[in-house]
Amino acid sequence: MQTSIFESVLDGPPFVIYPAFIIVLLGIRYAWAIYNYRQMRKDNTRKRQIPPSYPALFPYLGNTLAFAWNTGSFLANATSYKGSLTATRISLLGFKLYVFQDRETICKIMRHPYLSSPMSLYVFGERFLFGMPQRGISEYIADDSGPSVKPFPGSNVPCEKRVDYMLHKAFNQAWTGHSLTLASRRFVDTLVSHIDDLNISGEYIYVNDLFKFFGRAVSASVTQTIFGASLLQLNPDIIDNAWTLDEALPWMFRQVPSFIMPRPYKVRKILSNQIRMWYSYARQWFTESSIFPDGDGDPFWGSKIIRHLQQELLKNGDRGFIDDECFAAHDMGLIWGSNSNVISATMLVAFHIFQDPTLLRRVRSELEDNFGQSFSIQNINHKDLWKLPLLSSVYAEVLRLYVDVLLIFPG
Structure with missing residues (x-):
């Protein structure tokens, strides 16, 4: 049967x-x-x-x-x-x-005023990606006052502990208007200097990795513009360390523990120590006379926004309500945030333009028609580049195809 x-x-x-x-x-x-x-x-x-x-x-x-x-x-x-x-x-x-x-x-x-705060994204990133200690995370979580000048109803957070508002205000002032123009000019000057250091000849050369050859120069220029030359001089390998961490962030985002992937966590610790060493150096040597004539940049802190955050949140090392170890995680996140998508998109734009001879000729013609055949990038206003339809469309298409942004809102 x-x-x-x-x-x-x-x-x-x-x-x-x-x-x-x-x-x-x-x-x-x-x-x-x-x-x-x-x-x-x-x-x-x-x-x-x-x-x-x-x-x-x-x-x-x-x-x-x-x-x-x-x-x-x-x-x-x-x-x-x-x-x-x-x-x-x-x-x-x-x-x-x-x-x-x-x-x-x-x-x-x-x-929506009650959902516009990025604090949930800050907390997730600082805790799981950049290793902020719990004492710092607690201060971020405790701030329920929102990013606006007027606190949310029912919030009793003291003015000096309104992290959300202070960060929102600082970023808004730094990346818009006149401050953005000043930062863009410093970036271009710094980029030209870094490219000159590559000693590129007038002949074609072959490189195995366009990003390692050219992208590192762009990344170093962005970082120096925001954080100052001293950070890179004290830590010559900090850009390489930051990109090593970037490669592992998708796994850290998934909360893969350190005993399975120890190297990213070791690199993160090295970055934290490098940033804190820079804090000590900048506090020792910075004076008001160090500020550049533009009123924004300086060789020690780099920019007005970094000086402002040091004063408001860290009290210049006099132990604000967030300490150096905690805020090093914040600055690590800022280094990553100001480089990751921007540099990757820039490299992809360059790659696609150089890969297509017809597109390369059209982009060069557009630049020459608007700025002359022997133009210098240092004499171009960054706002004028936005007005170039072909170059702007290439950049927009790269963003559409390759760049993903994950936003987290509170429930």
Whole structure:
């Protein structure tokens, strides 16, 4: 008499029956999750319904494995349905998150006063990526006052501890208007100096890695513009260390522990020590007379924004409510944030232009038509470059194709 597979399993030992039973239950649960997800997607009558939960095979783990394995692909699939962008609820180790990428939703959230604060993103980045100690994270979390001049209703955070507002104000002043113009001029002068140090001849040369050859010069120029020449002089390998950390951040974002990947955590510690050594040096040698004639830059702190944050948050080393070790994580994040996407996009723009001879000729013609055949980049206003339609379109297309930005908002 023949027996079915089901009967064979039931007659088997417990170590076969129990796993088989669990697999069957997980399969039924997953099938129901898929069915329920699709049904909620079809239901367009409830305009204000909560976004449906994205199907997951395992309870509690939820979508954690798929998210960790290929974050970009998972988020792309989770935020689209039948070719249209949509919002979805995902589960990561018991935490419920709402993910979306459509422009309309993002614009609405960015305009909402209680959701416009990037503090959640700061806390996540400083804690998991740049290693800020818990005492510093606690100060960030405690600030519920928001980024505006007027604190959120119900907030009792003292003025001197309003981290969100101080950072928002400092960044807004530094990266707009006259301050941005001054920083752009210093960047161009610094970039020309770094490129001259490469000793590029008039003949074509072959390099194995365009980024290592040219990108490091651009990255060093950006960092020196913001943080000053002293940071790079004291730490000649800090740019290499920063990019080594950058390569590992996708895994640190997934919270892979140090005993599995020790090197990134060691590099992060080295960067923290390098930044704190620069703090001590700059405090010892900086004077008001060190400030450049433009009123913004200086060789020790680099720029007005860094001097301002040192004064407001660290009290110039006199132990503000955030100490040097904590704020070194913040500056590590600022070094990364001012370089990662910007430098990568710049290198990709250069790569695509040089790869296409026709595009290269057109870009050169556009530059020569607007600035002359023997122009110097140091004599060009950065705002005039924005007005070049071809060059701007190449840059915009690179951003569209390659650059992803993840924003985190509080619930």
